[in-house]
Amino acid sequence: MAKLTLKERFKKGAAGSGDAVRGSKFATSIFRPGSPFRKGYSDSPRNRSYVVMNNVLYHLHPVKVKRHGVRLSYTLCLGGMSFFLFIVLTITGIWLMFYFRPTEMAYADIQALQTSVAFGSLVRNMHRWGAHLMVLVVFLHMSRVFYHGAYKAPREFNWVIGVILLFLTLFLSFTGYLLPWDQLAIWAVTVGGNMASYTPVFGAQIKFGLFAGLEATTATLLRFYVLHVLFFPFIIVIFMAIHFWRVRKDGGISGPL
Amino acid sequence: MVDIPEHLLLRSAEARAKALGITVEQALAEMKGESSPTVVDDEPEVIEVELSAPPKAETPAPAPAAEEVKAETPAPVETPAAEEVKAETPAPAPAKAPAAAKTDTPEEVDFAPEVKVTQRLLTVVKAKPIQKATSEPVDKVNTWPHLMLPEFISLMAMMAFLILLSAILQAPLLEEANPNITPNPAKAPWYFLGLQEALSYWDPQIAGVMIPLVIGLIGFAAIPYIDRNKENNPSKRKYAIMMYTFFLAGAGTLTIIGVLFRGPGWNWTYPWIDGIWFDDLLDWIYFE
Numbered sequence: 454m455a456k457l458t459l460k461e462r463f464k465k466g467a468a469g470s471g472d473a474v475r476g477s478k479f480a481t482s483i484f485r486p487g488s489p490f491r492k493g494y495s496d497s498p499r500n501r502s503y504v505v506m507n508n509v510l511y512h513l514h515p516v517k518v519k520r521h522g523v524r525l526s527y528t529l530c531l532g533g534m535s536f537f538l539f540i541v542l543t544i545t546g547i548w549l550m551f552y553f554r555p556t557e558m559a560y561a562d563i564q565a566l567q568t569s570v571a572f573g574s575l576v577r578n579m580h581r582w583g584a585h586l587m588v589l590v591v592f593l594h595m596s597r598v599f600y601h602g603a604y605k606a607p608r609e610f611n612w613v614i615g616v617i618l619l620f621l622t623l624f625l626s627f628t629g630y631l632l633p634w635d636q637l638a639i640w641a642v643t644v645g646g647n648m649a650s651y652t653p654v655f656g657a658q659i660k661f662g663l664f665a666g667l668e669a670t671t672a673t674l675l676r677f678y679v680l681h682v683l684f685f686p687f688i689i690v691i692f693m694a695i696h697f698w699r700v701r702k703d704g705g706i707s708g709p710l
Numbered sequence: 711m712v713d714i715p716e717h718l719l720l721r722s723a724e725a726r727a728k729a730l731g732i733t734v735e736q737a738l739a740e741m742k743g744e745s746s747p748t749v750v751d752d753e754p755e756v757i758e759v760e761l762s763a764p765p766k767a768e769t770p771a772p773a774p775a776a777e778e779v780k781a782e783t784p785a786p787v788e789t790p791a792a793e794e795v796k797a798e799t800p801a802p803a804p805a806k807a808p809a810a811a812k813t814d815t816p817e818e819v820d821f822a823p824e825v826k827v828t829q830r831l832l833t834v835v836k837a838k839p840i841q842k843a844t845s846e847p848v849d850k851v852n853t854w855p856h857l858m859l860p861e862f863i864s865l866m867a868m869m870a871f872l873i874l875l876s877a878i879l880q881a882p883l884l885e886e887a888n889p890n891i892t893p894n895p896a897k898a899p900w901y902f903l904g905l906q907e908a909l910s911y912w913d914p915q916i917a918g919v920m921i922p923l924v925i926g927l928i929g930f931a932a933i934p935y936i937d938r939n940k941e942n943n944p945s946k947r948k949y950a951i952m953m954y955t956f957f958l959a960g961a962g963t964l965t966i967i968g969v970l971f972r973g974p975g976w977n978w979t980y981p982w983i984d985g986i987w988f989d990d991l992l993d994w995i996y997f998e
């Protein structure tokens with residue numbers, strides 16, 4: 454058989470893997486008709502539609518999108534990056550949970566993670582830098598949307614959902630900040646909690662509720678932990694689902710300018 | 711013969727039966743060639759001549775004429791039936807032949823249309839689509855591969871960047887938390903440092919709560935309802951762009967001051983002289 458270029462391979466079907474595997478009963482039970490991983494996929498307009506339509510991706514993407522919307526220079530993929538960072542943070546975060554107890558042991562657990570767990574340091578770093586990056590990227594996404602005027606009718610409400618997402622992202626990051634239970638964590642959170650205590654009328658109550666006491670203790674640690682690994686992720690996933698759904702219902706990506 | 715779906719066959723048989731005044735079974739049998747055709751089946755040509763008839767068209771001009779007629783005088787009852795019949799039986803009989811059909815004797819059919827006009831041209835209705843598109847067609851491309859491939863590539867690039875960053879930058883871990891030792895200065899996470907900086911200028915009730923809550927949450931959420939300008943071309947919304955840029959510059963400046971230029975006692979320091987007073991940025995480089 455003659456050697457195929459990459460492009461020809463793509464046209465013909467998924468690169469490499471043999472037809473025997475791709476045509477097997479097992480493989481065809483996994484990949485729905487139209488999947489490029491299925492035997493006999495060829496590059497045709499019909500199959501291109503099926504790739505999306507017969508796929509769980511159809512819940513995120515329509516079959517066709519505006520031509521200008523796929524230009525990287527329009528969205529800069531910032532919304533997609535926010536979502537992707539959230540996924541990475543979820544995966545690394547679950548992994549970190551195996552080695553972490555939100556008690557007096559928290560600090561020792563982090564130390565042990567860094568020194569005696571394979572890839573512990575790397576995964577912790579990914580989780581931390583990824584979180585900082587997500588705050589930044591969400592903020593940039595918001596700025597991109599603003600500069601494109603993409604919050605205008607009919608997308609007003611999606612902007613409101615976006616603002617909620619921004620605050621949820623900040624809360625997620627802030628609650629996570631306490632968990633290593635070192636001097637940096639406890640005092641940064643104390644400063645943040647003090648800001649909340651300046652709320653008129655309810656200030657003291659808000660701080661008390663947030664800290665589970667008058668100051669940051671291990672009770673605060675447990676509270677922040679639950680908020681960080683359960684409550685806020687749960688809420689943010691719901692709002693993300695609404696956000697993506699609205700992007701499509703509002704007529705896809707905005708523009709062109 | 712080509713296979714004609716049963717339901718279509720039945721429908722045209724019904725039409726034929728109605729036109730010729732025979733039973734459906736009979737029509738069906740004729741169409742299947744099981745019985746000889748009923749005699750009236752020369753009929754259609756007469757009708758077609760009639761319909762297309764400008765004053766005197768003696769020549770029965772079958773097919774093309776029929777087409778013209780259809781275009782000009784919409785006769786909703788007969789066209790669909792006629793079409794089907796034509797398609798399936800060699801000798802079609804449009805539904806609209808009752809007058810002639812009743813006479814039952816083909817010899818009596820009058821070939822002079824002026825006498826037996828059963829229809830008149832009342833008006834010419836322009837052909838229009840019955841559905842109207844309300845939105846402009848947009849230039850679209852397939853999501854696969856035109857969107858999903860770039861997405862996948864950006865995703866991989868982001869992943870590579872994050873792994874590389876995490877391999878060279880060590881996340882800070884100071885001494886264990888101790889409520890009795892307050893660091894000086896105590897700084898919030900960087901995204902709150904602009905706020906903390908603002909807090910040092912104004913009354914904390916304003917800076918600590920009013921700014922994040924009122925401006926941040928409510929003010930930002932209200933932007934689409936405040937900005938009634940429908941344009942999204944940058945040159946037509948200079949004011950909005952100016953305001954947001956001011957906000958970005960202000961927030962950015964406050965954050966940078968908070969991160970780099972504030973030292974013990976929240977006094978002004980220069981990072982190149984006094985060092986960086988922000989633990990999140992210290993202990994960074996990972997030499998291993």
Ligand code: HEM
Pocket residue numbers: 528530531532533535536591592594595598601603604608611612613614615616618619622693696700705706707708
């Ligand atoms: C967790 C945070 C967020 C995620 C995962 C997210 C995700 C996305 C994605 C994937 C899109 C599709 C277009 C694109 O990639 O730019 C999008 C569009 C949009 N986002 Fe977000 N977003 C987030 C936060 C925000 C914030 C903070 C705002 C504004 C305050 C916002 C407002 C919008 C609007 C108005 C659109 C429609 C833009 C258009 O049609 O051009 N989003 N978002």
